[in-house]
Amino acid sequence: MKNKTYCFFSILAISVLAITYGFTKPDAVKDKPEAMDCTETAKTSGESQFKPTIENKNTPPTNKTPKGMVWIPGGEFSMGSNVEDESLCSIKGITKDASPVHRVYVDGYYMDKTEVTNEQFEAFVKATGYVTLAEKKPTIEEYPNVPVENLIAGSAVFTPTPAKVDLNNYIQWWSYVGGADWRHPKGPQSSIKGKEKYPVVHIAYEDAVAYANWAGKRLPTEAEWEFAARGGKTGELYAWGNTLKPKGKFQANIYQGHFPVKDGDTGEDGFKDIAPTAQYQPNAYGLYDMGGNVWEWTNDWYSVDYYKSLSKSKKITKNPQGPDAYNDPNDPTQIKRVHRGGSFLCTDQYCTRYMVGTRGKGEVRSAANHLGFRCVKNI
Numbered sequence: 001m002k003n004k005t006y007c008f009f010s011i012l013a014i015s016v017l018a019i020t021y022g023f024t025k026p027d028a029v030k031d032k033p034e035a036m037d038c039t040e041t042a043k044t045s046g047e048s049q050f051k052p053t054i055e056n057k058n059t060p061p062t063n064k065t066p067k068g069m070v071w072i073p074g075g076e077f078s079m080g081s082n083v084e085d086e087s088l089c090s091i092k093g094i095t096k097d098a099s100p101v102h103r104v105y106v107d108g109y110y111m112d113k114t115e116v117t118n119e120q121f122e123a124f125v126k127a128t129g130y131v132t133l134a135e136k137k138p139t140i141e142e143y144p145n146v147p148v149e150n151l152i153a154g155s156a157v158f159t160p161t162p163a164k165v166d167l168n169n170y171i172q173w174w175s176y177v178g179g180a181d182w183r184h185p186k187g188p189q190s191s192i193k194g195k196e197k198y199p200v201v202h203i204a205y206e207d208a209v210a211y212a213n214w215a216g217k218r219l220p221t222e223a224e225w226e227f228a229a230r231g232g233k234t235g236e237l238y239a240w241g242n243t244l245k246p247k248g249k250f251q252a253n254i255y256q257g258h259f260p261v262k263d264g265d266t267g268e269d270g271f272k273d274i275a276p277t278a279q280y281q282p283n284a285y286g287l288y289d290m291g292g293n294v295w296e297w298t299n300d301w302y303s304v305d306y307y308k309s310l311s312k313s314k315k316i317t318k319n320p321q322g323p324d325a326y327n328d329p330n331d332p333t334q335i336k337r338v339h340r341g342g343s344f345l346c347t348d349q350y351c352t353r354y355m356v357g358t359r360g361k362g363e364v365r366s367a368a369n370h371l372g373f374r375c376v377k378n379i
């Protein structure tokens with residue numbers, strides 16, 4: 001375990017905490033979840049900052065739509081979040097990187113209906129012989145201070161804890177597992193046999209870009225991702241509306257029960273782990289799993305104050321491509337890009353980043369078993 005932990009920090013320098021929860025850990029997290037003041041509805045700050053979404057009118061011929069994709073018209077919309085709390089349990093302040101809400105315009109594009117699946121990624125690997133980062137042994141040149149015996153190929157795997165734990169220390173429920181990769185999501189003994197329609201995981205940024213290039217597609221910008229996720233609606237909390245469980249029914253694969261305890265996930269939404277893609281209703285654009293299941297890479301650098309800088313101009317930002325450089329003051333040495341949508345590990349006790357306007361982030365060479373992607377394509 002010592003070696004694993006050492007590798008975890010030294011080799012991958014993984015940003016799982018950043019991927020999942022953000023680094024700013026408030027004192028409130030120290031409370032036991034059952035002691036928290038949990039609500040059904042997220043608190044938002046003041047008057048709504050959202051102005052109506054104005055979709056473009058142009059629609060390309062439907063017979064031109066690439067297989068497995070849908071047309072996203074683009075247009076003008078209010079981007080970001082004014083949710084005050086990270087969770088529905090009064091954890092303060094972590095969503096601040098998604099404020100203020102600001103006005104953005106994006107051109108139209110096609111987007112994959114689902115997260116990229118194992119069978120899609122396998123077709124790419126068969127055609128190209130591509131090897132993902134998680135499958136490659138880290139080199140001594142990359143990590144001169146790490147003992148050679150610790151340089152093993154692998155990735156981060158969610159490992160439930162035997163008992164309740166303080167939620168301040170994410171290392172308790174993430175392990176660096178040698179041999180974990182997209183074909184072996186939980187390590188060498190696991191496989192993706194029969195999981196062709198599940199999202200591919202253990203994908204680093206460069207792996208996602210390589211797939212997209214091969215497929216004649218690209219990764220979405222953060223603005224394109226959010227425009228699509230909102231489905232033409234204005235300022236709603238989730239990709240499916242304003243209520244977490246309309247008519248008592250979950251609309252996404254997230255986490256219920258006590259996090260991150262072994263057998264803690266009750267699977268009330270139908271799945272206790274990762275789910276096949278498209279198991280819930282699509283949003284208004286026909287997109288599945290824009291909330292939950294696996295986090296999705298976007299192409300933008302992560303900068304904590306990017307939204308603030310855009311909103312200062314008071315103009316509508318046209319086709320934003322992200323900031324010129326990454327900037328996470330809590331973790332300044334890590335090169336990060338934006339993740340969106342949350343995952344099957346997001347719980348209302350702790351991380352509600354399945355809320356459509358909120359943001360995630362991850363170190364570009366780090367992967368995990370709750371991180372995948374989907375692509376877009378220009379007209």
Ligand SMILES: [Ca+2]
Pocket residue numbers: 253254255256267268269270271272273344
């Ligand atoms: Ca679930």
Ligand SMILES: [Ca+2]
Pocket residue numbers: 115289290291292293294295296341342
């Ligand atoms: Ca997703």
